Amino acid sequence: MLRTGAYRIDRSTRASRVALAVAAVIVAALLSLPLWGDSGDMRLAVEIFYYLALAQAWNLLAGYTGLVSVGQQAYVGLGGYGFFALTVLLGIAPLPAIALAGIAAAVIALPTAFVVFRLRGAYFAIGSWVVGEVFRLLLALVKPLGGGTGMSLPVAVVLSLAPSRAARDVVVYYLGLALGAGAVSLVFLWLRSRQGLALTAIRDSERAAASVGVDNRRTKLAVHIIAAGIAGLVGALAFLEKLRISPDAAFSVGDWTANVIFIVVIGGIGSIEGPILGTIVFFGLRALLVDYGAWYLITLGALAVAVMLLAPQGLWGLLARAFGWQFFPVQRRLRLLDLRQAPPKPSEAPIEAAHRED
16 A cells, blocks of 8 residues: 555455455365365365466466467377476476476477467457467377377386376375465465556557557567466366377367356456456356266356356356455555645644745
C-alpha cells in the first residue's frame, strides 16, 4: 500500500488477505501429504499440479495476449523427449535434466514464434496445431529415442533419481508441487509488475496499448516463450512419472491442449483464480463420471457450451461478480482520502495561528 497526502494506492483486498492465510494452510497440508497419503494420492496430486501449471500458461497466452493456441502439446512433447534424450543419450541426472528440458522447449519456441506469429485468429490456432504435428512426426523418426513406438526410461536412470519406488513417488510429488505453485506464483508476480500492466493493456485493447507505447509483439513473444518453457517442464515431469514416452502420447492434442482449454474456459479466462477453479472442477467431474464412458465426455462438452453461453467469464467470473472476491489482485486501486479528517500539516499551523491573532 502506497499512501500520499490526498490518496492511497492499494494492491491487496480483504479477500486476498484471507485467501493468503487459507493458501498457507493448504500449502502446509500439501507439504505433509507424503506423511499421511499413499502413492495413489501423490500421483493424482502430481497430475493436478501439472495440469494447473499448463492451465496458467495457456490462460496467460489466450486470456491476456489473445493467442489462442491449439499447439501447446508441441512443447509438452519436446520437454518429455528432451528429458529422455538428456538422461538416456547424454547421461545427465534426472533433476537437472528436467530444468534443461524446460529451457530447451523455451528456446525452440523462439524460432517457432517467428512462423506462427505471422498468422492471426483461427489461422494462428491451426498453425500452432500444425507445429505440434510436425514435431510429432519428426520425433517418430528418431530411432535412438524409440521411433514411432517410443521407449521406456532405463532402470539405471530411474534408480539415479531415488533408490525405491516409494522414494521416487515422494521426489516426483514435491517436484510437481513446486511446478504448480511456481507457475501460479510466476503468473501472479508477473501480472503485478510493469510487464503485467502491458499484458493487461493488451488484453483490454491492443490498439490502445500500442498507442501508449506498449510493444505488443515483444510482449506476446515473451509470453509465448514462458508458456512453452512451462509446458516443457510439465512434459519432462509427466513422462518421468509415467516412465515411458511415445510420439502419440507426448504430442496428444486431447491430453495436453483440449483438456487445458476446457479447464480455463470453465474456470474463467483472463484471471489467475479461473484456472485454479477450473482444475478443481475438471478433476472433480472426472472422479465422478469416469466410469460412465462416453457420458463423461458428453457432460464435459455440454458443461463447456453452457458456461460459454451463460457465463462467458467462467465460473470464477460469476463468483467474483456475486461476492466481489479477488484472491489474486493484480490491479492498483486508487482511494481518495478524506482531507477534512486529516490533521493539518506542520507548515500550515503557524499560518492558522497568525490568522487567529489578527
